[in-house]
Structure formats: C-alpha cells, structure tokens
Amino acid sequence: xxxxxKAAPALQVSQWVNTVAPLTLExxxxxxxxxxxxxxxxxxxxAHGLPQAMRVHQEFDRSLVAVIGLHTVFEHHEAMQPHxxxxxxxxxxxxxxxxxxxxxxxxxxxxxxxxxQTQGTPTLILIDKRGRLRxxxxxxxxxxxxxxxxxxxxxxxxxxx
Amino acid sequence: xxxxxKAAPALQVSQWVNTVAPLTLExxxxxxxxxxxxxxxxxxxxAHGLPQAMRVHQEFDRSLVAVIGLHTVFEHHEAMQPHxxxxxxxxxxxxxxxxxxxxxxxxxxxxxxxxxQTQGTPTLILIDKRGRLRxxxxxxxxxxxxxxxxxxxxxxxxxxx
Amino acid sequence: xxxxxKAAPALQVSQWVNTVAPLTLExxxxxxxxxxxxxxxxxxxxAHGLPQAMRVHQEFDRSLVAVIGLHTVFEHHEAMQPHxxxxxxxxxxxxxxxxxxxxxxxxxxxxxxxxxQTQGTPTLILIDKRGRLRxxxxxxxxxxxxxxxxxxxxxxxxxxx
Amino acid sequence: xxxxxKAAPALQVSQWVNTVAPLTLExxxxxxxxxxxxxxxxxxxxAHGLPQAMRVHQEFDRSLVAVIGLHTVFEHHEAMQPHxxxxxxxxxxxxxxxxxxxxxxxxxxxxxxxxxQTQGTPTLILIDKRGRLRxxxxxxxxxxxxxxxxxxxxxxxxxxx
Numbered sequence: 001x002x003x004x005x006k007a008a009p010a011l012q013v014s015q016w017v018n019t020v021a022p023l024t025l026e027x028x029x030x031x032x033x034x035x036x037x038x039x040x041x042x043x044x045x046x047a048h049g050l051p052q053a054m055r056v057h058q059e060f061d062r063s064l065v066a067v068i069g070l071h072t073v074f075e076h077h078e079a080m081q082p083h084x085x086x087x088x089x090x091x092x093x094x095x096x097x098x099x100x101x102x103x104x105x106x107x108x109x110x111x112x113x114x115x116x117q118t119q120g121t122p123t124l125i126l127i128d129k130r131g132r133l134r135x136x137x138x139x140x141x142x143x144x145x146x147x148x149x150x151x152x153x154x155x156x157x158x159x160x161x
Numbered sequence: 162x163x164x165x166x167k168a169a170p171a172l173q174v175s176q177w178v179n180t181v182a183p184l185t186l187e188x189x190x191x192x193x194x195x196x197x198x199x200x201x202x203x204x205x206x207x208a209h210g211l212p213q214a215m216r217v218h219q220e221f222d223r224s225l226v227a228v229i230g231l232h233t234v235f236e237h238h239e240a241m242q243p244h245x246x247x248x249x250x251x252x253x254x255x256x257x258x259x260x261x262x263x264x265x266x267x268x269x270x271x272x273x274x275x276x277x278q279t280q281g282t283p284t285l286i287l288i289d290k291r292g293r294l295r296x297x298x299x300x301x302x303x304x305x306x307x308x309x310x311x312x313x314x315x316x317x318x319x320x321x322x
Numbered sequence: 323x324x325x326x327x328k329a330a331p332a333l334q335v336s337q338w339v340n341t342v343a344p345l346t347l348e349x350x351x352x353x354x355x356x357x358x359x360x361x362x363x364x365x366x367x368x369a370h371g372l373p374q375a376m377r378v379h380q381e382f383d384r385s386l387v388a389v390i391g392l393h394t395v396f397e398h399h400e401a402m403q404p405h406x407x408x409x410x411x412x413x414x415x416x417x418x419x420x421x422x423x424x425x426x427x428x429x430x431x432x433x434x435x436x437x438x439q440t441q442g443t444p445t446l447i448l449i450d451k452r453g454r455l456r457x458x459x460x461x462x463x464x465x466x467x468x469x470x471x472x473x474x475x476x477x478x479x480x481x482x483x
Numbered sequence: 484x485x486x487x488x489k490a491a492p493a494l495q496v497s498q499w500v501n502t503v504a505p506l507t508l509e510x511x512x513x514x515x516x517x518x519x520x521x522x523x524x525x526x527x528x529x530a531h532g533l534p535q536a537m538r539v540h541q542e543f544d545r546s547l548v549a550v551i552g553l554h555t556v557f558e559h560h561e562a563m564q565p566h567x568x569x570x571x572x573x574x575x576x577x578x579x580x581x582x583x584x585x586x587x588x589x590x591x592x593x594x595x596x597x598x599x600q601t602q603g604t605p606t607l608i609l610i611d612k613r614g615r616l617r618x619x620x621x622x623x624x625x626x627x628x629x630x631x632x633x634x635x636x637x638x639x640x641x642x643x644x
Binding site: 055056059060142143144145146147148149150151152154155 | 377378381382464465466467468469470471472473474476477
Binding site: 304307 | 638
C-alpha cells in the first residue's frame with residue numbers, strides 16, 4: 001500500500017447503476033470507501049478485480065466499509081456504453097453501486113480516472129474515514145493484504161484528535 | 162453426449178471476426194468441427210465455455226479439428242453488437258473464427274441457434290467429419306469427456322464405407 | 323471470529339520441526355500468534371489450511387505476527403509420526419516452526435488440542451499480543467476475513483492501559 | 484504422447500490397497516490401463532496427478548478403462564510405508580486399486596518403477612488393450628489431451644488383425 005494522505009478527488013460520475021441517488025465521497029465520510037475501477041471488457045477486472053470487490057462487499061459491515069464500482073473507460077468507448085454496463089452488472093450479479101466515470105471527449109481518459117492518476121484497470125482505491133486517498137492498487141492485491149488494509153483503516157478514528 | 166445423426170444445419174452468420182473469408186460447414190467437411198455458442202456478456206461463457214474452446218483450439222491439430230465461436234445473442238441485443246464483440250475477442254485473445262449468428266428481429270432468437278435448437282449459452286456443439294450433428298452440450302462438459310468425444314470423432318472415417 | 327478473552331493455554335509440544343529452540347507463547351508475547359492446527363494426512367489441511375498459513379507467514383511482518391504449525395494428531399497415529407512430519411514439511415516447503423502436539427496415549431487426543439478444545443483439523447487459532455486466546459476457526463475462513471482479524475489484533479496495544 | 488510399442492513390463496507389487504485379489508496386467512488385457520505412479524508425500528501427486536486419475540476413474544466405463552495407482556517410493560521410504568499409504572487412500576477417498584511397488588533395498592528405486600524407467604512422480608502410464616506400453620507422462624498432462632489419448636486407445640482393436 002502506497003501511503004498517501006491527500007484528500008481524495010471528488011467522484012465525477014455521469015450516471016449511476018444500482019443506486020437511486022447519486023453518491024458522493026462526502027456522503028460516505030465516516031466509512032472506509034473501497035473503489036473498484038474497472039472496464040467491463042477488461043479480462044483482469046472480470047476474473048479478479050470485480051470478484052474481489054464483491055467479496056469485500058459481502059465480508060464487511062456496510063456501515064463501516066462502502067464498496068463502489070467505477071467504470072473508467074479509457075479505450076474502446078463505443079463497446080462499453082452505459083446501457084451495456086447495466087446489462088453487465090445484471091448478468092454478473094454486481095449489487096454495489098457502480099458509477100460511470102465522466103468521459104472526456106478530448107483525451108479519452110475519463111475525468112475521475114485522470115484526477116486519481118490511475119494507470120489502468122483494474123485499480124482498487126482505498127479512501128479513509130476522513131476522505132483521504134490512502135492507497136491505489138493497480139493490478140492485483142491479495143485478499144489477505146487487502147483485508148488487513150481495510151481493517152487498519154476501519155480501526156482509525158473518523159475525526160482528527 | 163447425446164448421440165445425434167442428422168445433418169448439421171447450415172451456419173447462418175451475418176458477420177465474421179478473426180477470419181477473412183466466411184466459413185461454411187461444407188468447407189470444413191473432413192474435419193471435426195467444434196462450435197462454441199456464446200454471448201459476450203454471459204458469465205459462464207467467459208469463465209468456462211470460451212477458455213475450454215481456446216484449449217481445444219490449442220490442443221488439437223487444426224487439420225483434424227476446427228474450432229469456431231458463434232455469437233448467439235438471444236437477450237440484451239443492444240449491449241452485444243458486433244463492434245463490441247470485436248473488442249471482446251481482441252481483449253480476451255480469442256483467435257479462432259467467430260461468427261455473429263444472424264439476428265431474427267421477430268423472435269429475438271438468432272437463426273442458427275434456432276435451427277440447432279440449443280437451450281442457451283454456453284453450448285458446445287460437435288459436428289463429425291461428414292457434417293452430421295453429433296452432440297450439443299448445454300452448460301459445462303469436463304475436459305476429460307470432451308477430449309474423449311473429439312478423439313472418437315477424429316478416429317472415424319470421413320466417408321461412408 | 324468468536325470473541326474469546328481468556329489466557330491461551332500453553333503449548334505442549336514434544337518435538338519441533340523448523341526451529342532450533344523450542345517455542346513458548348511467553349516468548350512470543352507482544353506479537354500476534356497464528357497457530358495452524360493440522361494433520362499431515364488431512365486433505366483439507368493440505369489443500370487449504372496450510373497454504374493459507376503459508377500466505378500469512380509471507381504477508382505479515384514477522385516482528386508483528388508469528389505463524390506456527392501444530393501437528394495435532396488425533397487419528398491414525400501410526401501413519402503420522404514425527405519422522406514422517408519432517409519429510410512432509412520438507413516436501414511441502416513449510417518454513418514456519420511446526421510443533422508436534424504431545425500425544426496422550428489414553429485418549430488419542432493430544433494435550434494441546436485438548437486444552438484448546440478444538441473440534442478437528444484444520445483449525446486456525448489466533449492469540450493476541452497479551453497472550454489471550456481470541457479466535458478458533460475450525461474448517462475454513464476466508465483470506466479477506468483472516469487478514470482483517472489479524473490486523474485488528476496487530477493494531478491493539480501490547481499492554482493493558 | 485511418446486509413441487511406444489513394446490510390451491509393458493509386469494507389475495511387481497508387494498501389497499495391494501483397495502482390492503482383494505492382486506492385479507496383473509494379463510488379467511486386464513482387453514482394457515486400456517491407466518497407471519498413476521505417485522508417492523503419498525509428493526505435492527504434485529496430491530494436487531494434480533491423483534485428482535486427475537480419480538477423474539479418469541469416474542469418467543470412463545470401467546469395462547473399457549482400468550485405473551490403477553502405483554506407490555513408487557524412491558525417497559523418504561520410512562515416511563511412506565504401506566500402513567501410512569492405507570490411511571492416505573482412505574483420507575483422500577481414493578477408490579481405485581493401489582499397488583505398493585516392490586522396494587529394492589539396494590538402489591532405493593522400486594522394481595516396477597525401474598522396469599518402466601520413469602523419471603519421478605507423478606508419472607501417468609498408458610497401456611493399450613494388447614498390453615503394450617503406449618505412453619509415459621512425467622509431470623502434468625492436460626485433461627483434454629489425456630481424454631483424447633485414452634479414447635484413441637479405447638477405439639483400437641483388442642486383437643491384432
């Protein structure tokens with residue numbers, strides 16, 4: 001885990017799946033936030049990243065840990081439009097909220113992904129209870145290490161002493 | 162393996178991926194043909210059916226066994242259009258020819274799928290050297306059983322005695 | 323995790339593998355102790371319990387978390403003697419210290435296993451920095467949950483306030 | 484598959500598990516014989532070789548294909564004695580007949596293993612219906628390839644034309 005301490009950039013989401021009301025990091029303050037950045041046609045996301053996020057969603061108390069998916073499409077945009085993402089989430093039984101990262105028609109890299117400077121997909125992001133960016137895992141991280149990291153953040157205070 | 166002996170219905174393909182010239186069962190006569198019927202957003206196809214078809218493609222001599230994918234979209238048509246299928250095949254490193262089963266705008270069930278009366282995806286179809294439909298496996302079949310079935314068909318004569 | 327708070331019973335070990343000096347829980351005070359109770363001919367131990375213990379041994383800082391194997395033979399004693407255990411540890415590349423739970427010729431259940439009242443193998447035991455028994459997992463526990471539990475104990479103080 | 488055509492050497496077995504009467508290759512003539520050579524403390528045998536042999540035992544008609552285990556102990560002899568093998572077979576639910584390859588106190592390499600000149604464990608041996616040695620796979624062979632090989636031998640005639 002890269003130790004990071006700056007405030008996590010805001011989510012810039014154009015559309016949500018699996019949630020009625022849009023989510024903001026502010027509204028999740030006080031909980032540890034796990035963001036799974038993926039693309040629906042990325043094999044590593046489908047085989048490893050998303051199943052791991054689903055396990056986190058199952059394992060932890062949701063009043064302590066919030067899991068969010070973020071569809072950060074930076075290639076093959078035409079093939080991964082929001083209507084297809086909805087079908088994907090339905091077929092893969094993804095039940096946590098998933099946001100569509102707002103496209104940037106100039107660069108192709110969507111806005112939240114650019115703000116977080118992630119390197120690709122899958123990337124798992126951890127944000128602490130105070131809204132600070134604490135880790136970005138590009139590629140894979142073991143369940144054992146991830147469970148430990150999340151618990152470390154869960155144990156921290158929500159407010160500065 | 163259901164023992165079946167009638168002539169395999171013709172492939173009704175509107176578009177091909179991974180091949181320059183359209184394929185027909187006639188042109189494959191003399192080889193055992195393995196058809197993997199799938200949908201790109203079907204989890205069982207992505208996790209099991211397609212990887213197995215890729216193993217068959219790797220394992221057997223291509224002058225004896227031809228592997229074909231058939232994109233039999235019968236639900237969520239908008240999310241699984243040919244341009245998305247192309248990206249999918251590229252990202253998942255599928256190198257055998259994949260045909261788009263011709264849509265039927267009335268029923269939603271594409272034409273080849275209807276002719277083969279398959280029950281859903283994934284379905285693995287085996288056609289013998291003489292072009293006869295020999296097996297339809299809906300769901301999963303073990304590699305051990307499939308290897309044996311294919312070899313049984315490989316050992317048969319191409320022509321009637 | 324069953325919340326338990328009594329002092330962990332002492333290890334009653336007749337012989338050690340992978341360590342020169344015998345280990346005691348006292349000597350590990352200040353570290354979280356993970357004890358993998360297994361039998362070398364128990365399939366669940368070989369397939370799941372021991373590989374998980376090896377991952378814990380790899381993942382955590384050894385000054386914070388100590389992993390120990392405990393060979394709690396309660397059946398087929400003749401087939402799982404210490405000389406065979408040594409070969410087993412060598413062949414399976416188990417590098418953490420493994421103790422032979424002292425046999426009880428009367429009951430067949432070895433002494434430490436009886437003191438901990440475990441139900442069988444594999445059982446994973448967690449002891450906190452102050453030497454208190456905190457959890458006994460019979461069967462399987464997910465890596466995600468285990469990573470979280472261990473980290474929770476790592477974060478605790480070594481001394482009472 | 485190495486193409487081999489000589490007569491398979493006789494089994495030299497000092498003791499059998501899972502069978503009342505000793506087995507000989509002669510008594511299995513007319514069936515394809517699959518011999519899984521293993522050691523009970525060989526990790527590759529436990530994780531891959533034996534589970535594959537069990538799948539073969541399940542998949543094929545036993546009047547056509549006979550599966551046998553052969554405990555070819557060439558190292559750590561003291562830890563893998565026949566009484567321990569019996570416990571091992573019981574715990575791992577191995578139901579096909581398993582023979583103990585006759586030890587050679589001089590070389591350490593047991594007699595059948597030496598006659599077959601195998602390189603270690605796991606090794607899977609295939610013998611055709613006429614009793615000829617047809618393949619020796621040291622290490623791993625895929626289920627797809629193995630299913631095909633076995634079926635090829637099943638399809639052959641039992642008698643020379």
